[in-house]
Amino acid sequence: MSEDPDVSLLRPYLLTSGRAKPIDQTLEIEAQVMTTRLGVASQADLAFERREIVSLCRSTKSVAEIAAALGLHIGVARVLVADLAALGLVDIARPGARLTQDLGMIERVIRGLEAIR
């Protein structure tokens, strides 16, 4: 096997059939991914990374954690997760819209951090 850096970049995107952009381009890297019942039922039919993601996300993971756990570029993880979500195999919990204006949410995060000792 060659260690040609071009290959290492090319290969991950072969997993996504060449697409570098997810179906849903706005998926945040901190979005929470959780395997659905359908995902569990379909796991045996999936191959490689898709199967691993469905397996991994039986307990909730962020897109970034999936990328780290499976050694994927973050862009690739995002494409795969968006695809699996479109198929109903995973659920995604995304950050709230206009989070930076959500005073109640910001206060809760402040209180949570203050509780750290």
Add this chain to the structure above:
Amino acid sequence: MDSKPSVNTTRRPPTPVKIVIAGGYGVGKTTTVSAISEIPPLRTEAAITSLGAEVDRATQIPSKTTTTVAMDFGCITIDEDIKLYLFGTPGQDRFGFMWGDLVKGALGALVIVDTRRMDDCYPAVDYFERAGLPFVVAINLFDGVMSHSADDIRWALAVSDDVPLVTFDARDKLSVRDALLAVLRKTFDVAKAGATGWN
């Protein structure tokens, strides 16, 4: 890999929130994340393929961008519904391509400064100012000694008086906590000012 046979179909996953940890190479971003993260920092890589065309125009170098950039991150469970992620990202201009992704939906940013190499954080300060993301400048006191006055640093960074400037120790959990709290309080103030504005 999957030790849990049961699947959460009833419990909702937590709502994720994030704070961006920026600054130049070696300034202590990963140390900061490790000090407070409840998991050992994870590393993920992003390829800069999406920036290829822009790099080419700027440098006239043929299109073979194979650079990847490592991003370390960790997380803190705030309560049963909220999980805070900390993403440490390089401050250098050439990684600016990924900041759009990082900044979108972020509550704010902590820009870590090493006073010996202050210019390393200029791109980050510049970016967050333009993006309108609340941020705090945090001087990492490696040796516990502040070699410049806060005013000097503020002047050198050309940040306005409304940008909070704090000192902290990236190795110390509570010190990191307080730096993050400074970010959130800034975010809160900005949000409150927006909420009580004319619109």
